[in-house]
Amino acid sequence: MLIKLSGGKVYDPVHQVDGKVMDIYIRDGRIVSRPRDDETIDQTYNLNGKVVMAGAIDMHTHIGGGKVNIARMMLPEDHRADPSQHSALCRSGCGHAAPSTFTTGYRYAEMGYTAAFEPALSPVNARQSHLEMGDTPIIDKGGYAMIGSDDYFLRMLAAKKDQNAINDYVAWIMHASQAIGIKVVNPGGINAFKFNQRALDLDEQNSHYQVTPREVLKALSRAVHELRVPHPLHVHGNNLGVPGNMETTLKTMGASEGYPLHLTHIQFHSYGTEGDRKFSSGAAQIAEAINKNKHISADVGQILFNQTVTASGDNMRQFANSTLGSPRKSVIMDIECDSGCGVVPFKYKDQNFVNALQWAIGLEIFLLTDDPWRIFLTTDHPNGAPFTSYPHLIKLLMDKTFRNDMFTTLNLDAQAMSTLTSIDREYSLYDIAIMTRAGAAKLVGLHDRGHLGDGAGADITVYTDNPDREKMFEKPDYVFKDGQLVVKDGQVVKVTWGHTHTVKPEFDRGIEKDIKKYFDTYHTMSMENFKVSSDEIAEGGRGGIVVQACEGRREKSL
Amino acid sequence: MANFSASTFEAVTCPACGLLCDDVRISCDSTGLLTVSEKGCAKSVIFFERAVQTSSPSIAGKSVSLTEAVNKAAEILRTSNQPLFAGLGTEVQGMRGVLSLADKVGATLDHMNAYSSFRNTLVLQNSGWQVTTLTEVRNRVDLLLVIGTDIVSHNPRFFERNVWNKESMFDQDTSSREVVYLGGQNIDTSAGISPKGVKPTVLPCDTERLPEVVAALRAIIASKTLVAKEIAGIKTSDLESLSDRLKAAKYSVVTWVSSDLNLPHAELTIQNITELVIKLNAKTRSSGLPLGGSEGDYSVNQTSTWTSGYPVRSRFARKHPEYDPHHFSAEQLLANDEADALLWVSEFNPDKTPPNVNIPKIVIGHTNMHAIDADVFIPVSTAGIDHTGTMFRIDSSVSLPLGKLRESSLPSLIEVITAIEAAL
Numbered sequence: 001m002l003i004k005l006s007g008g009k010v011y012d013p014v015h016q017v018d019g020k021v022m023d024i025y026i027r028d029g030r031i032v033s034r035p036r037d038d039e040t041i042d043q044t045y046n047l048n049g050k051v052v053m054a055g056a057i058d059m060h061t062h063i064g065g066g067k068v069n070i071a072r073m074m075l076p077e078d079h080r081a082d083p084s085q086h087s088a089l090c091r092s093g094c095g096h097a098a099p100s101t102f103t104t105g106y107r108y109a110e111m112g113y114t115a116a117f118e119p120a121l122s123p124v125n126a127r128q129s130h131l132e133m134g135d136t137p138i139i140d141k142g143g144y145a146m147i148g149s150d151d152y153f154l155r156m157l158a159a160k161k162d163q164n165a166i167n168d169y170v171a172w173i174m175h176a177s178q179a180i181g182i183k184v185v186n187p188g189g190i191n192a193f194k195f196n197q198r199a200l201d202l203d204e205q206n207s208h209y210q211v212t213p214r215e216v217l218k219a220l221s222r223a224v225h226e227l228r229v230p231h232p233l234h235v236h237g238n239n240l241g242v243p244g245n246m247e248t249t250l251k252t253m254g255a256s257e258g259y260p261l262h263l264t265h266i267q268f269h270s271y272g273t274e275g276d277r278k279f280s281s282g283a284a285q286i287a288e289a290i291n292k293n294k295h296i297s298a299d300v301g302q303i304l305f306n307q308t309v310t311a312s313g314d315n316m317r318q319f320a321n322s323t324l325g326s327p328r329k330s331v332i333m334d335i336e337c338d339s340g341c342g343v344v345p346f347k348y349k350d351q352n353f354v355n356a357l358q359w360a361i362g363l364e365i366f367l368l369t370d371d372p373w374r375i376f377l378t379t380d381h382p383n384g385a386p387f388t389s390y391p392h393l394i395k396l397l398m399d400k401t402f403r404n405d406m407f408t409t410l411n412l413d414a415q416a417m418s419t420l421t422s423i424d425r426e427y428s429l430y431d432i433a434i435m436t437r438a439g440a441a442k443l444v445g446l447h448d449r450g451h452l453g454d455g456a457g458a459d460i461t462v463y464t465d466n467p468d469r470e471k472m473f474e475k476p477d478y479v480f481k482d483g484q485l486v487v488k489d490g491q492v493v494k495v496t497w498g499h500t501h502t503v504k505p506e507f508d509r510g511i512e513k514d515i516k517k518y519f520d521t522y523h524t525m526s527m528e529n530f531k532v533s534s535d536e537i538a539e540g541g542r543g544g545i546v547v548q549a550c551e552g553r554r555e556k557s558l
Numbered sequence: 559m560a561n562f563s564a565s566t567f568e569a570v571t572c573p574a575c576g577l578l579c580d581d582v583r584i585s586c587d588s589t590g591l592l593t594v595s596e597k598g599c600a601k602s603v604i605f606f607e608r609a610v611q612t613s614s615p616s617i618a619g620k621s622v623s624l625t626e627a628v629n630k631a632a633e634i635l636r637t638s639n640q641p642l643f644a645g646l647g648t649e650v651q652g653m654r655g656v657l658s659l660a661d662k663v664g665a666t667l668d669h670m671n672a673y674s675s676f677r678n679t680l681v682l683q684n685s686g687w688q689v690t691t692l693t694e695v696r697n698r699v700d701l702l703l704v705i706g707t708d709i710v711s712h713n714p715r716f717f718e719r720n721v722w723n724k725e726s727m728f729d730q731d732t733s734s735r736e737v738v739y740l741g742g743q744n745i746d747t748s749a750g751i752s753p754k755g756v757k758p759t760v761l762p763c764d765t766e767r768l769p770e771v772v773a774a775l776r777a778i779i780a781s782k783t784l785v786a787k788e789i790a791g792i793k794t795s796d797l798e799s800l801s802d803r804l805k806a807a808k809y810s811v812v813t814w815v816s817s818d819l820n821l822p823h824a825e826l827t828i829q830n831i832t833e834l835v836i837k838l839n840a841k842t843r844s845s846g847l848p849l850g851g852s853e854g855d856y857s858v859n860q861t862s863t864w865t866s867g868y869p870v871r872s873r874f875a876r877k878h879p880e881y882d883p884h885h886f887s888a889e890q891l892l893a894n895d896e897a898d899a900l901l902w903v904s905e906f907n908p909d910k911t912p913p914n915v916n917i918p919k920i921v922i923g924h925t926n927m928h929a930i931d932a933d934v935f936i937p938v939s940t941a942g943i944d945h946t947g948t949m950f951r952i953d954s955s956v957s958l959p960l961g962k963l964r965e966s967s968l969p970s971l972i973e974v975i976t977a978i979e980a981a982l
Contacts, residue, residue, distance in 0.1 A: 100867040
């Protein structure tokens with residue numbers, strides 16, 4: 001089967017293609033540079049005047065796992081307002097803040113996204129994450145295994161185990177939980193909360209283990225680097241949401257001593273303490289530090305005004321915030337000497353000083369960070385806003401007039417505290433293609449996605465070049481997934497099952513002897529059952545595992 | 559029955575209660591009969607050692623081929639306007655199939671345990687809660703407060719595995735852990751006796767009066783002064799000293815079993831439990847722990863929630879999922895003639911039989927059910943014995959694979975459901 005996409009304006013930053021009119025050929029699900037001489041074209045799509053990009057990749061979105069399902073279960077009132085009907089093609093479900101899995105897959109695809117990554121896959125809960133992602137159609141997916149507050153790891157740090165042993169454990173976790181990255185959430189803090197500590201700064205010790213978040217970050221970022229995992233250590237820092245936390249964030253950038261770090265939903269970690277209300281924007285300093293520190297990347301975690309739900313592994317901070325929730329309810333959990341979670345519904349309001357300033361801080365970070373290869377478009381779905389608001393966010397970045405008009409409707413005190421309107425930058429389509437495709441694929445380590453070169457998986461999105469960028473990005477003309485037309489005019493026309501992307505770093509399996517002993521002595525499940533098998537993920541014919549190359553990508557800087 | 563090669567299985571996962579112990583040792587003889595040889599309990603013995611009777615698919619009591627039974631079931635569902643899927647004793651993979659079929663035919667879904675699991679779900683949806691999981695309990699609990707239950711009737715190995723375990727991670731002398739039973743009459747509290755022989759504190763009261771007692775305890779923890787000197791036969795001073803012990807504990811765990819709280823609006827009592835836990839967390843650490851779980855109830859709710867957005871009781875009649883914990887009760891729908899076909903599922907337990915109804919009835923269940931009064935009966939194999947599966951533990955964060963211990967000639971639930979869906 002050979003398909004020709006004819007005459008579209010192509011944005012493919014991996015190959016420095018910036019709006020060039022060119023043809024793209026797809027053979028059996030892969031992009032090929034040109035047909036063989038003897039080959040006939042089976043189908044041609046005339047894309048004159050259309051914009052062509054690789055399928056978009058959401059590198060941080062909570063789409064599957066225990067806390068997402070708690071959020072779903074907690075919020076029947078939110079689902080009722082957004083029912084999704086079943087059709088001849090699609091299963092029914094519901095949308096908004098914590099959509100059902102089938103609806104999640106359809107809506108991502110209908111927005112031109114072809115991959116999404118669950119960033120907080122708790123290893124002990126990995127089976128559930130993969131079950132949920134297995135019921136998420138069309139898009140590719142994967143997860144970052146969340147460690148750093150697990151007792152096994154902290155025992156290793158406290159016992160001063162050497163880095164090789166830590167590397168073996170980290171690799172073992174990635175295999176066991178079928179992950180493509182490693183994430184740390186409030187490094188050591190989830191564990192400290194179980195010992196009744198209520199805050200943990202970068203250099204503060206866990207009262208039981210006597211180790212600091214800095215030590216956790218250093219050991220894990222080095223492990224990820226030495227195992228040659230392409231995705232840098234994914235860091236949700238200490239002190240999320242706390243006024244003044246920009247200092248912690250700036251110090252965190254140095255904590256890995258040059259090993260790559262990805263600082264996630266950095267908007268929530270960029271707060272100063274200036275002004276009458278002791279809450280101010282740290283965006284300028286944070287963006288400047290990202291610009292300067294080449295080993296740092298970040299995604300923003302933009303907030304947008306509406307009802308949503310915050311779901312995080314950071315039960316220490318979520319417990320502290322639980323009284324701010326709306327509607328006022330929360331679930332806080334300690335989980336299996338492995339992790340924790342906190343789910344707090346939240347309504348961001350444009351007339352609320354803090355919320356309005358959070359909105360401006362996120363946009364300031366987007367616009368003041370120079371390199372679109374190191375800053376990523378997220379709302380930390382659903383924590384800042386549901387993923388379905390991405391087209392609106394893209395318009396805010398690409399359209400200064402629209403942005404400034406929105407700004408003038410916000411809480412006046414917040415307006416007075418923000419420099420947003422003094423920033424003239426508008427993102428280009430090329431920048432957006434970097435942020436949401438090329439850069440995201442590089443960051444996650446998807447070697448055959450996020451670009452339109454020879455051999456790439458044919459995940460392709462075609463848009464009408466509408467000056468209203470929200471309209472443009474919310475309804476693509478065509479979306480191809482592995483060469484199959486899955487969306488036409490913003491509607492699903494075919495349901496496929498995407499791949500689960502993983503990496504499998506090499507390690508010394510001798511470590512299993514000690515891990516097994518730990519499970520047998522302390523756990524309530526066996527080590528073998530902790531592991532998620534590839535067969536479980538492929539069950540029911542719903543996609544399978546793709547093992548991406550684990551050959552590193554980023555250099556240690558400094 | 560076919561010949562089996564006699565064998566022994568180590569580390570089998572037991573789906574008979576919400577604990578999902580995965581250390582059970584089981585042997586299989588040449589006739590396929592299973593014996594729990596180590597780490598068993600009353601529930602696992604009943605589950606694994608049940609002698610399997612032969613049965614075949616039937617229509618109105620008459621043996622038919624699987625295809626005929628499947629076609630008849632499809633015909634009943636196709637001509638039904640308001641089908642009801644109930645029982646739902648299954649695991650994740652079976653429930654995935656049930657949800658797909660329900661979406662197609664516009665069914666209403668209810669699990670046989672929903673009447674009691676709702677007591678918890680309503681609290682989760684109204685105020686949320688602060689809870690913990692079994693491995694945390696095993697390593698951290700210093701004071702266990704058990705409210706209105708003996709636990710062990712539902713989860714026989716709870717104390718053995720999570721309280722009186724010999725070793726724990728944080729150098730605690732586990733045998734000095736404290737146990738308090740609050741509420742209930744004539745509860746067997748022997749499992750709460752420590753390995754050193756220390757007896758638990760027992761504060762009994764009639765279950766009907768637990769709402770008052772729990773409300774009083776919450777008030778005391780919140781530093782309110784009570785005028786009453788006793789509540790439901792429990793001295794206020796005893797509740798005050800319990801409050802002091804909870805506040806002094808470093809990691810108390812407060813547990814209940816929703817099916818033992820047979821009270822009108824039991825959710826309000828559970829909410830008083832979970833809110834007193836939250837209050838304790840102002841200063842120290844404390845966690846709730848709902849226990850119980852059977853017939854795949856937690857697995858069914860989890861799967862239904864990620865698939866549709868809602869736990870059961872839900873319905874798909876209007877082409878999208880709707881949720882109503884009261885109106886979609888199977889019992890009520892049947893009593894009000896609001897269903898015109900019943901599909902009953904129970905793959906784990908032949909004793910969980912469907913209600914008597916005068917509407918077309920399809921039973922997909924354990925082979926020992928012999929549901930000859932059903933319009934269609936399709937015996938299926940059992941996950942965890944005859945085929946693999948996936949199940950959620952009572953603490954909801956952990957799910958485990960269920961193994962296959964012997965060959966079965968019977969189809970699995972998902973195979974039958976898929977066939978029915980294809981035949982619609």
